[in-house]
Amino acid sequence: MATFTDLNFKLVVIEKLMYDDETLTPAFRMADLLKERGLGDDPWTYAYDHDLAFKVVPEAKEYFEALEISDELLASVEELGMDGGLRVYQECAPVWDGEDDLFDIQVLDDLALLPNLRRVCGSEFLGPELRSALAARGIVAD
Template sequence: MSDSPKTQPAGDQPSDAIDFADLNFKLAVIQELMYEQELLTPQFVLADFLEEHVDREVDLSKEISEPIPEVLDYFRALPVPSEFAPAVEELFQDGGNDIYMEIAPQWSGEDSTFDITDFTDTRHFPNLSAMTLLGVDEEVLDGLRRKGIDAQLL
């Protein structure tokens, strides 16, 4: 259990944490920083988190296609240090991303649960040059391309 978070993050963000406008954008960034680049540590492990931080029984053998509220709250409160922002060059949303499987283990990837709706958070990431996204339309993709981001729909 050494890789699991030992305490839930505080609700108040440290002054050097990025203030996200869109939770799903934040989740895409956490995917990149925690699971791809392994900069944001410790890596979240659902089973350990449930054992240590959830007071109710969560049966992972049953279909859990909706986000587990306590896990979503954990990621909502997790500070993402601004010092990591330059490391984010690409965001890749896929229904099988680790972060989504930690939040909703049986999520099909077929609905809008994790669709990003507000892209103002791109301003925090000066080196973001590519995004592969779920559930956006061509107008959104064009807007991102005008910002110099190679934006594609998965």
């Protein structure tokens, strides 16, 4: 199984596979996890009550860090979309407005895990260095 170095990059890949393609299952829902652990079923209330507004809920971070993604699924990724409104972000940080760098990708070392990636939409969310790294690999960044 692949090991990611940048959790925020992994989250974008998870968005594609879990919520867009629905090939990485089951889909993670913060409300379900909270309910299973007897912590309520309202992610917003949980975040506010535990001083987690505008932060990644530790239970979600733990889940996504441990989530294994097969090489076969990773090879199926040809396009990624970056946007502040990704569902995976809502599941990680139920009280987040997209106005800070909470989910900014810092490095693209994990590109090697996606051998068939050809396009990244919303690349304006990446800095110039990271967009250049995409271009150097022949990946369209728009």
